[in-house]
Amino acid sequence: MFEALSYENLQIYWWIIISILGGFLVFLLFVQGGQTLIDKLSDNEGEKTVVVNIIGHKWEFTFTTLVVFGGAFFASFPLFYSTSFGGAYWVWYAILFAFIVQAVSYEYRKKKNNFLGSKTFEAFLKFNGYAAPFLLGVAVSTFFTGSAFSIHKDNIVKLNSNVEAIISQWATPWHGLEALWTTEHLAFLQNILLGLAVLMLARLNALLYIRKMTNEPAILSKVNKCIPRHSVIFLVLFLTWFIRLLFIDGFAINPDTKEVFMQAHKYFDNLIGSPLTLLVLLAGLASVLYGLYKANFKQDEKAFWYTGVGTILTVIALFFIAGFNHTPYYPSTYDLQSSISIANSSSSRFTLIVMSYVSLMVPFVLAYIIWAWRAMDARKINQKELKQELDKY
């Protein structure tokens, strides 16, 4: 069945899958957002345990989605995997490190004789909570602002040259961290804006999730106080980033010569030029805004689902803007022609076909996740309830 698709269509299919995974990853960052709020939402140990358990029961979904996102990107677009991970070394390791310390923190925080102490494990949760959404946001923003690298595949056959035999070479010693201070075209501003927007979104979604999941009055009143301010700050950050995105010079590929060049308001063109992208984006933004309306003015528990679905759709649309319509999704400012596009970075046609069959498992996976999620979230969590539980974080 997938054999009938052209190579180009298979590449598009896989970019859509990567976009969907990216969307789910950003949505699931609400776990991280919640980790930054554990102190803010609790006045005592009992309340803290409620907050930690509400978000803690979901940490593995975010973690696993990140791992699968990495694996799927590797399998479908290996040139991105090798160039970005090997090049933006410090950014990715900072993100990974934040997840390493998170993975043990829920389980070990309250255990007796835990060597580092509860406060340390809580600090790990906060570190993960702030660093992961912020840095992932920065990393995604570089899909539009570019990075400094070059790619020369022939390097591995130059036996007697002075060049190191490495295909992808990063051009700065900061290995990705420079995204935070590259002044050219105000890239740093754009990158930091998206980092902060993703962080605020993660916190906002966490607030909505916690409100949905507890009936502990003290926590609820604190949550309700936080929601309006978070809504406003998120919207200001995100819209500033997004509106700027539509008007900056973008990276474009000449479809005939494959040459990469700078084009004025390229991303605006990508959005307007594709009805599908526009539709997904508008649906996503509308859903987020409706969720915020429900959250702020109707105190509706379902708000979490509206902002959640909206988050996923908006991220998908951003990935479409970054990758479709002859656009290199991982552009190089150091050597334009090394820029990475869907077409030049993907796996072979055969591998994409094999992986497409594998992708048929995704709906099945989603189905059991939804089932498990519902089963686990059927009852609200409060201090009384937790006292009866044998196993808790």
Next chain:
Amino acid sequence: MEHINWELVDWSRAQFALTALYHWIFVPLTLGLSFMLAIMETIYVKTGDEKWLKIEKFWLKLFGINFAIGVATGIILEFEFGTNWSNYSWFVGDIFGAPLAIEGIMAFFMESTFVAIMFFGWNKVSKKTHLWATWLTAIGSNLSALWILVANGWMQNPVGMEFNPDTMRNEMHDFLAVLFNPVAVNKFLHTITSAYTFAALFVIAISSYLLIKGKDKSLAKYSMLIASIFGFIGISATIITGDGSAKQVARYQPMKLASMEGLKKGSRGAPIIAIGKPKHLKSEPTHKEVLKDLKGEDQLNVAAEGFEIPYGLSVLAFNDPDAFVPGIDDLVYGNEKEGIPSYQERIKSGKISIEALANYKKAKKSGDTEAAKKYLATFRAHFKDFGYGYFDGHDLNELVPPVAITFTSFHTMVILGGWFFIFFILVFRAVMRGTIEKNKWLLRLGVLGLPLGFIVQEAGWITAEAGRMPWVIQDLMPTFMAVSHIESTSVMITFFLFFITFTALLIAELKIMSTEIKKGFSN
């Protein structure tokens, strides 16, 4: 190759070894204990006997403590191919990425979804559903082992692909060949059954400890019964698949086999060393020379000696007492009589392949299709030696794995594996006869089984991975061609960052676990 940053290569290798070995401290327990939990819970659901629920919950608690740190140490490995081995990731990403992605989609989601129900779902889902969740967690974790070992097996025996000179990478053309790669299948079975053995050792060790302390005697004994049966099946299968593994190494990685045995000169009817040690051939090696052996810089002067079983190696490797087993010298210098080319010849051939590829690219660029065709044919004819070409002008020692390390880890694994086989029988017999409680020396051996189990697990991986040096992909890509373009100090920093973090987390894990163990079943 004039521009090799050896410091970078060494630190990158050190970091991979560190993270993989650390991860492997925790994985075997997850793989094996998850199934034992499923068996215990099945007995509980079938019989309704609360005692089995109590037993399961005790082991589940320890499982959870171990699971968390297993997950923590594992995430690095998914990304480390990109961060530290970026050339590798492009060169073979078209094949290697797929099993990693499938592992995530097929296994990790299953594992993480159902493990949450296993821990927190007792009051939220029905008894039967919970049992399903426990089984699915076990199946999920074992499926993840399948896919990562398919990936590893492919590095040891690259199959099902062809090099595409236009994209400058290897591309998959037969997925089933990659999945059913005989090395991968065997490696998967050997690894998971050894993990079952390890989990059984874990359960017996802790039960032994509780019996010595006189705590929860009956529940500890039931645990031991399950574990001794599970462990006996595990170790038996491990031995059978280990034999299969040796035969594959003999076939696909003869240099690894020679190092595992410290075999300098090959012969027909080669004996196997039952117990022995690697030695420097100079009568009184200096400290520096020994260090060089360990670092793999002076392998051509190392060989092992000890108590030998005649014909043992020929039988192990080829099922034939008269078969020729090549030694290190035969492989390095060639053996005309047995039809083995020397490494110098292979280097020459590999260099022809690499240069032909470079010329092909040039011809293609200038539009000379005739020449391009000719170069491509030359490239393909010599492709089987491609990786050797990078060793042009290098010391031949670089092509030999660290013999002392490989020999020692291999023999440690085999000897302890043999002991476990006997050990599980002894434990089973003592439990059935009701003598286990009084059998203090067996209980002490039981406790000792846990550290020995760790040693065997790590020794197995050291044999497999140190033994295939210098290749990241057998005969195709050496380690120094696979690294990323980063400063060696960066890798050094991340190495120590992981070392310190993982060690701190390991200490936390051990402390938490021992506290929980001391509480026993009753809490």
